[in-house]
Amino acid sequence: MDARTQGPLAPDHVVDLVRVLDAVRSGRASTRPELAQATGLGRNVVTQRVARLMDSGLLVEGPPLRSTGGRAPRALRFPADAGRMLVAELGATSIGAAVSDLEGTLLAQYEEDADVTMGPVTVLTRVAEVFDELLQQLGAGAPIWGLGIGLPGPVEFATGRPVAPPIMPGWDGFDVRAFFAGRFQAPVWVDNDVNVMALGELRSGQAKGLRDVVYVKIGSGIGAGLVSQGVLHRGAQGCAGDIGHVIVEEGSTVLCRCGKFGCLEALAGGAALGRDGETAAREGDSAYLADLLASGDTIDARAVSEAAIHGDPVAIKLLAASARLVGQTLARIVNFFNPSLILVGGGVSEAGDYYLAEVRQTVIGRSLPLATRSLQIVRSGLSDRAGLRGAAHMVMDALLSPEILPTWLDQGTPAGRAELAAQ
Amino acid sequence: MDARTQGPLAPDHVVDLVRVLDAVRSGRASTRPELAQATGLGRNVVTQRVARLMDSGLLVEGPPLRSTGGRAPRALRFPADAGRMLVAELGATSIGAAVSDLEGTLLAQYEEDADVTMGPVTVLTRVAEVFDELLQQLGAGAPIWGLGIGLPGPVEFATGRPVAPPIMPGWDGFDVRAFFAGRFQAPVWVDNDVNVMALGELRSGQAKGLRDVVYVKIGSGIGAGLVSQGVLHRGAQGCAGDIGHVIVEEGSTVLCRCGKFGCLEALAGGAALGRDGETAAREGDSAYLADLLASGDTIDARAVSEAAIHGDPVAIKLLAASARLVGQTLARIVNFFNPSLILVGGGVSEAGDYYLAEVRQTVIGRSLPLATRSLQIVRSGLSDRAGLRGAAHMVMDALLSPEILPTWLDQGTPAGRAELAAQ
Numbered sequence: 001m002d003a004r005t006q007g008p009l010a011p012d013h014v015v016d017l018v019r020v021l022d023a024v025r026s027g028r029a030s031t032r033p034e035l036a037q038a039t040g041l042g043r044n045v046v047t048q049r050v051a052r053l054m055d056s057g058l059l060v061e062g063p064p065l066r067s068t069g070g071r072a073p074r075a076l077r078f079p080a081d082a083g084r085m086l087v088a089e090l091g092a093t094s095i096g097a098a099v100s101d102l103e104g105t106l107l108a109q110y111e112e113d114a115d116v117t118m119g120p121v122t123v124l125t126r127v128a129e130v131f132d133e134l135l136q137q138l139g140a141g142a143p144i145w146g147l148g149i150g151l152p153g154p155v156e157f158a159t160g161r162p163v164a165p166p167i168m169p170g171w172d173g174f175d176v177r178a179f180f181a182g183r184f185q186a187p188v189w190v191d192n193d194v195n196v197m198a199l200g201e202l203r204s205g206q207a208k209g210l211r212d213v214v215y216v217k218i219g220s221g222i223g224a225g226l227v228s229q230g231v232l233h234r235g236a237q238g239c240a241g242d243i244g245h246v247i248v249e250e251g252s253t254v255l256c257r258c259g260k261f262g263c264l265e266a267l268a269g270g271a272a273l274g275r276d277g278e279t280a281a282r283e284g285d286s287a288y289l290a291d292l293l294a295s296g297d298t299i300d301a302r303a304v305s306e307a308a309i310h311g312d313p314v315a316i317k318l319l320a321a322s323a324r325l326v327g328q329t330l331a332r333i334v335n336f337f338n339p340s341l342i343l344v345g346g347g348v349s350e351a352g353d354y355y356l357a358e359v360r361q362t363v364i365g366r367s368l369p370l371a372t373r374s375l376q377i378v379r380s381g382l383s384d385r386a387g388l389r390g391a392a393h394m395v396m397d398a399l400l401s402p403e404i405l406p407t408w409l410d411q412g413t414p415a416g417r418a419e420l421a422a423q
Numbered sequence: 424m425d426a427r428t429q430g431p432l433a434p435d436h437v438v439d440l441v442r443v444l445d446a447v448r449s450g451r452a453s454t455r456p457e458l459a460q461a462t463g464l465g466r467n468v469v470t471q472r473v474a475r476l477m478d479s480g481l482l483v484e485g486p487p488l489r490s491t492g493g494r495a496p497r498a499l500r501f502p503a504d505a506g507r508m509l510v511a512e513l514g515a516t517s518i519g520a521a522v523s524d525l526e527g528t529l530l531a532q533y534e535e536d537a538d539v540t541m542g543p544v545t546v547l548t549r550v551a552e553v554f555d556e557l558l559q560q561l562g563a564g565a566p567i568w569g570l571g572i573g574l575p576g577p578v579e580f581a582t583g584r585p586v587a588p589p590i591m592p593g594w595d596g597f598d599v600r601a602f603f604a605g606r607f608q609a610p611v612w613v614d615n616d617v618n619v620m621a622l623g624e625l626r627s628g629q630a631k632g633l634r635d636v637v638y639v640k641i642g643s644g645i646g647a648g649l650v651s652q653g654v655l656h657r658g659a660q661g662c663a664g665d666i667g668h669v670i671v672e673e674g675s676t677v678l679c680r681c682g683k684f685g686c687l688e689a690l691a692g693g694a695a696l697g698r699d700g701e702t703a704a705r706e707g708d709s710a711y712l713a714d715l716l717a718s719g720d721t722i723d724a725r726a727v728s729e730a731a732i733h734g735d736p737v738a739i740k741l742l743a744a745s746a747r748l749v750g751q752t753l754a755r756i757v758n759f760f761n762p763s764l765i766l767v768g769g770g771v772s773e774a775g776d777y778y779l780a781e782v783r784q785t786v787i788g789r790s791l792p793l794a795t796r797s798l799q800i801v802r803s804g805l806s807d808r809a810g811l812r813g814a815a816h817m818v819m820d821a822l823l824s825p826e827i828l829p830t831w832l833d834q835g836t837p838a839g840r841a842e843l844a845a846q
Binding site for chain 2: 013014015016040042045154156163164211212224226228229231233234235236237238239240241242243245246247258260328329331332333335336338339340366368369370371373374375
């Protein structure tokens, strides 16, 4: 009664296929006997499922291993080089793009300044050009299995469309999937940039193996990515983690890009630091920043960080105020979500150790003792690669999920598989 | 190579057993052929797993069904009446206790006023007496499979111990599991009361089948229970959802029971409403409350609600202020967690529809459009039974989990199983 390697895939067996593939990809098993052990499936079932996965190119077999008696087992592996993925991470002011293999290793990558407010067609056309250039650099190779894109705003994950993104005028509802699918004939997944970074850290960074994690990005904007029970928590509309637009100062007169007053991002984000630094420079409160301004430099968050490192008291005060506001918000999150690890990424977090120290102190002082007992608050180690690697994991997670794997397996060729792009 | 019905249970098969049991308990399958279909397991495997579960009393077989040819299949069912559970929900000022069957149906229940500050031995001794009385009422019957207790403070779920609970002096670190295990010879699970309520709504209430839910209890204290991906999110130390002790008013002089100033609970909880209502009564701001006080009544949250229902403007103002503070906190939670449903329970939420209306309005005004697009904020329908039913589900979830099921099956008798209590 079991499905053989031919014909449409019985839904009952999808769970087995995912189990077998996971066991090989995670390194828990590499031979058929090990797979039987690791998955709890019978040997015959394992043999059949492996055959099906090999037919579809999702497993390949190495030479026979040394045997301890009986037929020598052969090592199976997931062919990371059988396909490629195109991944991109858009920030408010930058584009990062890469080609990765099927395990998320970046084969070629590129970054340049960009302005997300130029609108989706302009920005995504440039991303597509960068993809073409990177592919040309790498030369002929494995087909493209999928694309993964991180955007700096709320994204409805199911459709891949930005929804009323505060800092991305013109992007609301834009069909990012269709744009790339049309050009690269491969399926596309789109998510919020911070979710993608959290996924990168979860799969190949400091959050690996943890169940309760919050990734906070403090760049020109502020956002968070959540991990619950070892899995990305995207929320009902896929917009969980949008902490930049919570009102942290009642009656504030500081207008946020989202249209409200007193949002965390408007008061503590990178743009806010630049704005307040420039004011301090113009009003002569900070000699260091005034000098920078006079010499023609733009006063942005980076300039404020630099001034702080040089001991400028106003810059230190600005950064400390930002860190305290971020810490207050994180304290609430700690009480609410009780993570074991908070990873802090983004430009502002690079301002120096005392920024993180101030964040930590604020969180500890305002949270329940139980929630902070073994809480770690550290800098994201993957830094700028977290988003690109996370985007690659997002695509493979989707392709190998119980929902999509059957369709994927039923389409024999990469071209056939590209039909997935239209879904 | 498969484990037969005898001998220790191979870990490989535990997943199958859980699958088979889940399929029967959820109603997705009742015959062996249906089980093969629903679980994707082979017929022989299903037959073996069913035999094992029947041996252990976790499945029972009915008479043969009408056959459409071939041997007539027999319907299997989970014997909800094979065991009983003792469940209790402790509030700051009350004890609720019940005996339930294995599906969480309450067979007998009881509630009385109590004061959690009397300390664990006094309070839990009373709970144990109530259990004895309820069992006596019901008469001889099925053995006790487990106990589930909800406590009004942070609990480290893994050990079942309260950790620095703000409103429970003397309870810090108390071994609640050992206390009951010693008396009832059955395993015990303990969790925060609001987690248990959220679980009740998730399994047998309005949250059934949903993936992203927040349950908020606004009683004398304030707390939340979270559901992520259809599963209770307890957090790293099991204290997720503790929103009562986030500071919502900087520089506030209102001291909270937790020792900090300006906590949500201290400003918006039931105790706060009672305190502010009494002040209004004493200072003559509210004629209605002053009359109540003069006639010897205590001015508590219930009295303030009553006054509001009678149109007393001060009471209405107090409730509106509470609702706004709760709404502000929920708005942050909506942005951060993006639930599709917020269930509001607890005494204060019963103040009337306009309390919830004020909460809703505040949340909508302060959250991202995407996050509130299909958000529902409604009263908890299970109300006071949510906690007791949730406690029952907590026990069965634990007993039938892949971690505990093998031990449970290996102990043939209820007495043997009670050894689990010591773990």
